[in-house]
Amino acid sequence: MEKIDVAIVGASGYTGVELIKLLLNHPKFNISYIGTSEGEESIEKLHPALLDIANLKIEKSNAEKIAKNCKLAFLALPHKTAMSFAKELLKLNVKVVDLSADYRLSLKSYEKFYEKHIDPENLKDAVYGLAEINKEKIKKANLVANPGCYPTASMLAIFPFKKYIKKDTPIFIDAKSGVSGAGKKLTNSSHFVQVNENFTAYNALKHRHEPEISEHLNSQGITNKIHFVPHLLPLTRGMLVSVYLQVDEKFDAIKVLKEFYKDAKFVRVREEAVSIKMTAGTNFCDIYAVQRDDILFVSSSIDNLLRGASSQALLNANLMFGFDEDLGIPKIAYVP
Amino acid sequence: MEKIDVAIVGASGYTGVELIKLLLNHPKFNISYIGTSEGEESIEKLHPALLDIANLKIEKSNAEKIAKNCKLAFLALPHKTAMSFAKELLKLNVKVVDLSADYRLSLKSYEKFYEKHIDPENLKDAVYGLAEINKEKIKKANLVANPGCYPTASMLAIFPFKKYIKKDTPIFIDAKSGVSGAGKKLTNSSHFVQVNENFTAYNALKHRHEPEISEHLNSQGITNKIHFVPHLLPLTRGMLVSVYLQVDEKFDAIKVLKEFYKDAKFVRVREEAVSIKMTAGTNFCDIYAVQRDDILFVSSSIDNLLRGASSQALLNANLMFGFDEDLGIPKIAYVP
C-alpha cells in the first residue's frame, strides 16, 4: 500500500521535531513536506539529533505547495498564524490537525482570552481532538483542534468522576510541567540557572488553559468552577496534574477509573501514585486516585510533548484516515 | 562574653550537618558536644565538606556527658529516640530543642499517628517552636518542639487569612519538597535515576504532617478540615507549598499578608510568585497570594533543612537564651 503524504508546518519547535520523529516511524504516513517560517535549512542544522537519519528537505511554509501532494497537515505553529494557515489549507482540501489553541475554544471564549478570530467559519466545524470523548467525530473531521497539554491531563483525571462530584463545589487543579512545555524561546525563565534547583507557580488562577478545561468539562456535563494553577518543574519533559474534588459519597475510585477507561488504549489506571517517568516518551495518560471522607484526590501524568501535543495529534490523524488509533503511537517509556 | 556550650545529638544526617554549619558561625553558642549513635568518627569522614574547618570531636551520644557542660541540646534524631533522650536531658537540667515529631502533637494525636508516647509529662510543657505565633512562650520554654517543614510552610501561608476563610470549607495543601527532606537513607525513591527527571505525589491524603498542621491551625482558631498531598521534587533543597482556600469576600491579599507579618523578621511577602531558589540557604519563608472571585491561592517557599528544621531550631534557641532572634540566622540565599 502506498503511504499517505502529510505535511508538518512549523517544524522548528519541540512539537515539530516530535512530529518528525513519530512520522519517520509511521507505517502509513509519509512526511512529504516540512515547512518553517524561514525555510531552506538542512534538517541536521535545525535538529542536530536527526543527522544521518533521513533525507528531509525543509521549505518555507506555503499552503499551495502543501496542497499539491499532502492529504493532511499538522500545524505546529503559534496561535493566530495557525488559523490563518488552516483556513487556506482547508480551502485547498487538505485536512488539518492544529496543535495551537486556535480551534479549541468557542468563538466567545477565544476572543475573550486570546484575540479576534479570523476563521470563525471553520471554527464551527472543528472537532476537539480528545479521542476518549470524541472518537467518532474525529473520524469524520476535516479539522481537528488538538487539545492543550494541561487540559488533556486535567480532563482525563476528572471525567470518570462526573457523577460523584458535589454540585457547586470548586475543582482545584494544581498542575506541574517540565520546561519543554514553554518552548524553545530564550527567556529568563528558561535559562538553566534560573530553572535548575528551582520550582515556582506561574499565571496562578489566570492561565489560558483554564477556559479550555472548563469549556470541555462543561460539554461533558461537568459544570463546577475550575481553579487552575500551573507550576514549572526543573526537568525537560513531562507533566503531572493534581486534582482536588469534593464528592458526595464513598466509592472505589480505582474501580471507577478502570471501568471508565476499560476500552481506552492510552489511559492506564495505576493503583499507586503515578509519576512523570512512567509516561515520558509515550502517549499514555497514567491516572491514580484516592479518597478520604468526602475528598477525592486524582493524579494524572502525561508526556507534555507527546500525549500533550504530537502523539495525540498523530492519533487524531490515524482516526481521520480510518487507521487503527494506535498505529505508530509510542507506548514504551524513556525509562530509566 | 563567654559563649554558651551546646550539644548536637544526632549529627550524621542533613539537619545535623546544617546545625553544625550554623553553630560554627554563631557568635554566642559554642558547639561543645557532637553525638551520633556510632560515635568516634572524624568529622571529615562524617561530613567531608567540613574538612579543615574546625576541630570537632564526635562522640557516642550520652546524656550525662552532655549535661556536664551543655546548657542546651539540639536533638536531630528519629522520633522515639528523640523523646527518650529529651526526657533524660531535661531531668539533668539541659534545655532541649527537639527537631523530631515527638513533642509536636497532643498526646492523643501522637499516639494515633505515631505510637505510645514515653514522655507524656514533658509533652504537656513542650512549646511548639513557631516564633510567629509562640514567641513569648518559646522564650520561657525548657523544651521546644521544632515544627515540621511542611507544617511551617503551610501554616505561615494560612494564618493571615483566618478571618476570611469560609466556614466549613476544606483547605487543600498541595506541597512539594526537595529530596533532602527524605534524609540520607538509601531507598529506591532516593536513587538518582529514580528521582531525576521525575515527579510524583506520595502518601496522598495520609501524610503524618497533616495532623500537625490541623492541630496548630486549630489552636489559632482555624478549624477547617485540612487535606494534604506532598510531592517529591527532583532537586536537593527547598520546598514550595500551594494552598487553596475558599473565602467570603474580596480583599487585598498582599496587603493582608504585609500587615500580618509586619513585625516578622523571617517572613517576606512577595508581590510575584515565590520560588524555591529565593529562600534556599536562608531562614526566610516567602509568601505570595492571589485571589479570584471567592478563591484564594497562597504559595509559600522555605528551605526545608533550614526554616523547615535547623535554622528554625537555632532561632528557637536564641529566644530561649534571650538573644536576638536573628542572631546567626542566615538571610542570604544560595543564589544563583
Added chain:
Amino acid sequence: MEKIDVAIVGASGYTGVELIKLLLNHPKFNISYIGTSEGEESIEKLHPALLDIANLKIEKSNAEKIAKNCKLAFLALPHKTAMSFAKELLKLNVKVVDLSADYRLSLKSYEKFYEKHIDPENLKDAVYGLAEINKEKIKKANLVANPGCYPTASMLAIFPFKKYIKKDTPIFIDAKSGVSGAGKKLTNSSHFVQVNENFTAYNALKHRHEPEISEHLNSQGITNKIHFVPHLLPLTRGMLVSVYLQVDEKFDAIKVLKEFYKDAKFVRVREEAVSIKMTAGTNFCDIYAVQRDDILFVSSSIDNLLRGASSQALLNANLMFGFDEDLGIPKIAYVP
C-alpha cells in the same frame, strides 16, 4: 516468517529493561523467556513503565528451560554469574550475547583484573562484539562478548587515527558517564542528594575498563599505553569520552573520520563538538575531532545503556542470525 525465540537472562536491571524494550519492537526476534534471580514477579512490578504493554512472564532463570525454545540468550548478569550461565547455555546449543565482562578479555587479563575464569574453553572462541572491527567474526559466532560502554566510546574514537598516533606516547582518556551506568544498586554514590549538582572522578587510573580498551586497541595494532579516568555526571543516561592523542603530522581529522567510518551505520562524524543528548536513546556513536599542532583531541558520545550495552547486544544478535545489522536498532534520539 516466524520469529526467532530469544531469552533475556537478568531482566531486573537497566540493561535488562532496555533489552525488553528493544525486543518488543523487533520484527524478527520474539521474547520467549525472561529470567531473573528471583523469578515469579509481574513485569509491571519489576518495571512499572511496562504496565499494559505486553504479556510477559518472569521466571527464575534456568538454562534447561531456556534451551527448550530459545535459539539465543542475552545475559544481563553480573560478571561470574554470566560465565557460569553462558557455559551451560552453549553446551545446550543456545547462542549467547554476554553483556558482562566475562568474555571480553584474554584469560590472563581477566584473571589479573577480575578473578579465576571458570569457562576458559569458550573464552577462546568468544568474539568481541564491536561490529566496526569484527563484523564477519560476529556473524559466525556462537558466543559474543558485548563490549563495555567506556571501551566502545573510547576505541571508536581512537581506531581511525592509528597511523597518525606518535609511537610510545601515552593516550589519555577522560571519560564521563551518567548514573545509570552504575546500575540500580543503592549506594551512597547513587543517592540523589549525593549526585545532584555534583561531579567527581572515580577509580582514577585504575578502572577495569582500561585493560579492555588496551587489549582491543592492541589487537588492532595500537600499542600506546592507555591512561583512563572515569567521572560521574549528574544525569541519567549518556556518556562522553574525551581522548588526548599526540600525533606525528598535520591532517584533516574530520576527513579521516569520515573516510574510516564511511560504511559504518552507527557512527556519525560531526563537524562540531558532540554532545550526550544527540545520541541518548540511540545506538549511534557520534565523534568529533580537532587538531592543534601535534595534539589531537577526539570526543565521542554514546548512550551508555544502548550503544554501551543493550542495542549493541541486539545488533550483534542481528548479525549472528544473518539479519540486517540495523534491524530494530534505535536511531532517533530522545530529544528534546
Added chain:
Amino acid sequence: MEKIDVAIVGASGYTGVELIKLLLNHPKFNISYIGTSEGEESIEKLHPALLDIANLKIEKSNAEKIAKNCKLAFLALPHKTAMSFAKELLKLNVKVVDLSADYRLSLKSYEKFYEKHIDPENLKDAVYGLAEINKEKIKKANLVANPGCYPTASMLAIFPFKKYIKKDTPIFIDAKSGVSGAGKKLTNSSHFVQVNENFTAYNALKHRHEPEISEHLNSQGITNKIHFVPHLLPLTRGMLVSVYLQVDEKFDAIKVLKEFYKDAKFVRVREEAVSIKMTAGTNFCDIYAVQRDDILFVSSSIDNLLRGASSQALLNANLMFGFDEDLGIPKIAYVP
C-alpha cells in the same frame, strides 16, 4: 573601627551578586556604591533573593562618584569595559580588583587573543591575584587582575609538581564547569532544555583561558605546552579540572601536595577524589592526585563564582588593605 567604603561596578551578573552577598557579611568593608550600566533599579528587582536584606541603592556606574568615598572598586564587567573603567579609577586613586581578563595577560598575549589594549600603562603594574604565588605583591598592589576560574583550578593543581614534570611533554587539562560560568546571557547553550541531561566540550583546544594558564605557569618556571579543553556540566555552580601530567620519577603525590600547600589557607589536599559539592559555596580549592607509572593525574575542584571569581577577589582586597586574608571569606560549603 570604621569600615572601608568600597564599590561594586557591574552588579547585575552572577559575580556581582556574589560580591554583594560576601560584602554584606564582611566586618571591615562597607558597600558604599553599587553600579550597573543601567542604574536606578531596586536591588530586589535586580536580585530578587536580596529582598529585605539590606538597603542598597543602585546607580549608573560613574568613576567620579565612586572616587568620592570608595577606597577600592571591584570591577565585575565585561573585558574592554573593565579596562576603561580601571584606568579612570586608578587615576582617581581608587584601588581596583578587576574580575575581567583585561589585566591578566602580557600585552602581547592580550592583543593576540583579545584586542588592542587601551591601558598598557597600568597593565605593567597589575598584579595577578593568585595569593598562593603572589601574596606579597598583592599586598602592595593598586591594581589586581583577578584570575579566571579555569586558570585558578588548573594552576593550583599543577604548581606543586613543577620539579617532577617531564621536560617537553604536553600537559592536558580536561576541565568541566557549571552553567553559571557562562553568565546570565540568554543563549541556546544556556537554555534549560539544551543543558539539562546533556554534556559537551566547547572551544576545544582554543579557549582563551589557555594562554592565561600557560603564561602564569611559565612565570613559575613550568614551560610545558598546555592543551586545554573545557566542557559544560548540567549543574549551576562548580568546576572540576582533571590534569594529566607525565613525570620522571615515583613519589608520594599526596605528600607533595600537603607540603606545597602547608601554609595555604584555601587549598585542601584530599586523599580521595575531590568533588564539586565539597567546595561549592566556599573559597576552597580541593586537590587530589594519584600516580601510575610515569603518569600523574591531578584533580581540583573550586566554586567557579567564588574561588573562581568573587571570593578570590575579596581575598585580594583583604590583602591590599592589610587584613587577614580569610576575613569574611566563606569556608563552609552549601552541602547537602
